[in-house]
Amino acid sequence: MTTLTCARVAGRGTWGARPAAWLDARGSCTTELVNPGISALAWSRASPLGRAVLAASAEVLDQRPDLDRQTLPMVWVTGFGELRATEGFLVGLAKRGRGRPRSFRDSVHNTAASLVSLHLGLQGAVETVVPAGGGAATALMRAESLVQRHGACLLVGGDDGAPCADALAGKPLPLCVGAALVEADGDGLHLDLTFPSTPPRPVGRAVWAVDDAPPPEGCPVWLGGPASGLPGLVACIDAGGGQVVERSGRAWMVSTARAR
Amino acid sequence: MVSPPISTRPHPDDIVVTGLGAVTPLGVTPAEVHRAVCEGRHAFGPARGAPHRLAACLPGRPHASTLAVQAARQATRHRAHTHDVWVVCGTTASNLASVEASWWDYAAELRPSPDLPPQLAHAPARAVQDALGSTAPTHSVSSACTSGALAIQHAADLLRSGRAHAAVAVGVDVVCALTLEGFAALKLLAPGVCRPMDASDKGLLLGDGAGAVFLERRQTAEMHGHPICAVLLAAAATSHGQSLSAPHPEGLGLRRAIREALRTQPPPHLVVAHATGTAANDAAEALALAAELPGVPVTATKGALGHTLGAAAMLDSVLAIHVLRAQVAPPVVGLRTPAAPLDLIQRARPMAVRSVLTLSAAFGGGCAALLWGRHAPAAETMP
Numbered sequence: 001m002t003t004l005t006c007a008r009v010a011g012r013g014t015w016g017a018r019p020a021a022w023l024d025a026r027g028s029c030t031t032e033l034v035n036p037g038i039s040a041l042a043w044s045r046a047s048p049l050g051r052a053v054l055a056a057s058a059e060v061l062d063q064r065p066d067l068d069r070q071t072l073p074m075v076w077v078t079g080f081g082e083l084r085a086t087e088g089f090l091v092g093l094a095k096r097g098r099g100r101p102r103s104f105r106d107s108v109h110n111t112a113a114s115l116v117s118l119h120l121g122l123q124g125a126v127e128t129v130v131p132a133g134g135g136a137a138t139a140l141m142r143a144e145s146l147v148q149r150h151g152a153c154l155l156v157g158g159d160d161g162a163p164c165a166d167a168l169a170g171k172p173l174p175l176c177v178g179a180a181l182v183e184a185d186g187d188g189l190h191l192d193l194t195f196p197s198t199p200p201r202p203v204g205r206a207v208w209a210v211d212d213a214p215p216p217e218g219c220p221v222w223l224g225g226p227a228s229g230l231p232g233l234v235a236c237i238d239a240g241g242g243q244v245v246e247r248s249g250r251a252w253m254v255s256t257a258r259a260r
Numbered sequence: 261m262v263s264p265p266i267s268t269r270p271h272p273d274d275i276v277v278t279g280l281g282a283v284t285p286l287g288v289t290p291a292e293v294h295r296a297v298c299e300g301r302h303a304f305g306p307a308r309g310a311p312h313r314l315a316a317c318l319p320g321r322p323h324a325s326t327l328a329v330q331a332a333r334q335a336t337r338h339r340a341h342t343h344d345v346w347v348v349c350g351t352t353a354s355n356l357a358s359v360e361a362s363w364w365d366y367a368a369e370l371r372p373s374p375d376l377p378p379q380l381a382h383a384p385a386r387a388v389q390d391a392l393g394s395t396a397p398t399h400s401v402s403s404a405c406t407s408g409a410l411a412i413q414h415a416a417d418l419l420r421s422g423r424a425h426a427a428v429a430v431g432v433d434v435v436c437a438l439t440l441e442g443f444a445a446l447k448l449l450a451p452g453v454c455r456p457m458d459a460s461d462k463g464l465l466l467g468d469g470a471g472a473v474f475l476e477r478r479q480t481a482e483m484h485g486h487p488i489c490a491v492l493l494a495a496a497a498t499s500h501g502q503s504l505s506a507p508h509p510e511g512l513g514l515r516r517a518i519r520e521a522l523r524t525q526p527p528p529h530l531v532v533a534h535a536t537g538t539a540a541n542d543a544a545e546a547l548a549l550a551a552e553l554p555g556v557p558v559t560a561t562k563g564a565l566g567h568t569l570g571a572a573a574m575l576d577s578v579l580a581i582h583v584l585r586a587q588v589a590p591p592v593v594g595l596r597t598p599a600a601p602l603d604l605i606q607r608a609r610p611m612a613v614r615s616v617l618t619l620s621a622a623f624g625g626g627c628a629a630l631l632w633g634r635h636a637p638a639a640e641t642m643p
Binding site for chain 1: 352356360380381382383385386389395396397398399400401402403404410414417418420421423437438441442443445446497498499500501502503504505513516622623624625626
């Protein structure tokens with residue numbers, strides 16, 4: 001087993017494992033998200049995912065106004081990014097022979113992170129990682145290096161859900177976004193990442209974020225989706241501690257938030 | 261301007277390149293690609309599936325995952341065992357070209373399809389992991405056109421942190437309807453061939469491609485007797501926070517990336533510019549280069565290979581590393597009348613090159629810079 005200490009959590013996001021909002025089959029958000037102070041036009045143009053990412057990021061950053069946003073790096077963890085923009089462009093292409101330029105612009109995976117950079121003033125490295133499972137572990141590994149270099153790092157994760165059968169059948173999809181600020185010497189929880197060689201047994205308050213396997217009996221929370229581990233970890237942070245179990249390919253990963 | 265020599269001493273923790281891979285319409289090895297670009301060739305022809313448009317396409321219907329595997333296999337050829345190799349892959353559209361038909365049916369009829377394949381950006385990384393038989397975790401980066409550069413930075417950080425002992429960074433993308441028609445919708449596609457940094461620049465053209473670099477710490481490479489191709493001297497990433505799709509008009513994001521990458525290094529001997537061929541990008545980048553690196557020779561690849569999006573920065577890096585080996589800088593293919601007062605290379609130029617800076621910029625404002633140094637015996641390095 002490999003155990004490495006990452007960083008301490010100074011700020012907290014509140015958009016955790018309990019979905020921040022729900023999307024209906026058209027991709028419209030059923031919950032009104034609060035504008036964190038950006039222009040009304042930009043807010044209205046942002047997708048539900050973009051709005052949730054902006055709201056969660058602003059909430060975290062507002063807790064630390066002393067941080068230099070010119071250099072603060074951000075890692076955006078998402079499985080599908082703005083999949084609905086891709087869908088919108090291709091629908092336009094199929095039906096009208098052309099797609100909307102804005103849909104194409106928004107179809108890149110990094111759009112939500114770019115909104116944070118644009119509207120909340122982050123000008124350091126803004127990276128978008130797209131894990132195949134292991135959203136929490138990937139974020140922690142990336143944060144480890146960035147925190148060492150820059151002192152702190154904003155982690156944000158989430159998805160707007162794939163156009164799966166549920167969505168097409170009209171069932172709402174969870175819009176799950178989590179954000180946290182990690183830094184080398186904060187006051188919050190301690191974050192660990194381990195790579196067990198055999199399937200782990202969750203301990204204590206655990207989130208099982210493996211998208212192709214059911215959770216073990218008694219596991220309280222199960223999140224599907226390739227990037228859902230990070231919102232799960234934020235939920236653990238909110239709860240004062242907990243554990244996220246993930247799998248990527250053949251590798252198991254356990255991210256733990258605990259009091260020092 | 262005469263650049264001073266690289267002043268760093270070899271260090272056991274240096275991140276070095278010990279393998280390269282490239283798959284493009286102009287060649288399927290780094291040497292072939294370098295030779296073709298030096299000869300001033302380009303790969304543009306009728307785009308796959310849209311013959312009224314131009315693009316640099318590979319024959320047939322290539323799968324992004326397959327190209328990524330081909331490039332990664334080239335880059336890891338010197339390794340007998342690859343089970344411990346971490347894979348970091350940069351891509352934007354991933355395998356979308358291969359699954360677009362399903363999307364097309366869905367889009368046309370909006371019928372429920374539980375099998376509708378989502379845009380799985382991590383698929384190429386997983387394919388490389390499987391092909392190498394690796395049990396190490398995989399990572400995928402999808403930060404638009406800086407994806408390849410950030411994949412290299414990510415892999416280098418995994419090595420520096422001690423988590424990984426060996427990592428292959430891959431960049432891959434295949435031309436698909438989304439990107440082809442998307443850039444057309446933004447009116448950024450060139451009507452003819454792509455002419456980066458040219459006074460007549462009228463747009464970009466897309467291309468298929470994959471590139472790969474195999475990274476290790478110097479200590480590990482020397483212990484295993486792996487030939488060192490180049491050293492990653494510095495890396496930087498910034499965001500200009502100005503616009504979701506347009507570059508900063510004065511190239512401020514690129515300027516900050518250049519400055520950060522060169523904070524402890526002398527100016528490079530050569531720059532491989534992002535130079536897409538679009539008026540806005542090239543004007544902003546020219547301003548950044550003129551301000552930060554006056555007199556440094558500049559080349560670019562997109563007039564030959566097209567814009568390969570997630571693979572672009574990776575292929576630029578592969579070419580830059582090959583230039584360090586061949587000591588011949590390739591020209592900006594397509595360039596006729598330089599648009600900016602830069603030393604833009606118009607014919608292949610034999611020159612002493614000991615460091616190359618590659619630049620990339622992306623939708624959303626991301627900018628990245630990588631500084632590659634020639635692997636020199638200790639006697640060649642300055643104290």
